[in-house]
Amino acid sequence: MSSVLSVPAAPTAAAVAHFAARLSFETDVSDVHADLTAGVPGIVVVDSRGTEAWEQGHLPGALHLPTREIAARAEREIPPGTTVVTYCWGPGCNGATRAALEFARLGYPVKEMIGGFEYWSREGLPVQTS
Numbered sequence: 001m002s003s004v005l006s007v008p009a010a011p012t013a014a015a016v017a018h019f020a021a022r023l024s025f026e027t028d029v030s031d032v033h034a035d036l037t038a039g040v041p042g043i044v045v046v047d048s049r050g051t052e053a054w055e056q057g058h059l060p061g062a063l064h065l066p067t068r069e070i071a072a073r074a075e076r077e078i079p080p081g082t083t084v085v086t087y088c089w090g091p092g093c094n095g096a097t098r099a100a101l102e103f104a105r106l107g108y109p110v111k112e113m114i115g116g117f118e119y120w121s122r123e124g125l126p127v128q129t130s
Helices: 012-025 029-038 051-056 067-077 095-105 116-122
Strands: 026-028 043-047 083-087 110-114
Touching (some): 029 110, 029 116, 110 116
Parallel strands (some): 043 083
8 A cells, every 4th residue: 555645645636725735834945046146026035043143154145033032133134014024044944934923924925945044055045144
């Protein structure tokens, strides 16, 4: 018996709803890079890691805003209605998720960049250092 088929795939409508919902919460490094390169307006990328990690390398154009500082700084630094894309180190870190939750609580549209800085680097995309 098949391990894959032992639980049937979801009905089409449920699969569409599930995958559309996932994409409304997440984006990936390739899509973020494409939008940053194209200068797409209305998006700000936020690095939620600590200062030491930020100084070792971050996405060009990212805003350094550690999660614990979001509530105090977000409204001063990010215009309302701007879509925020959060990232942290990588898939083993939930810092981007915590940051996204903070932005959502403040009313910002927000997505988490899956893979984080680790996958950005693995793709060979540009990195900025202090």
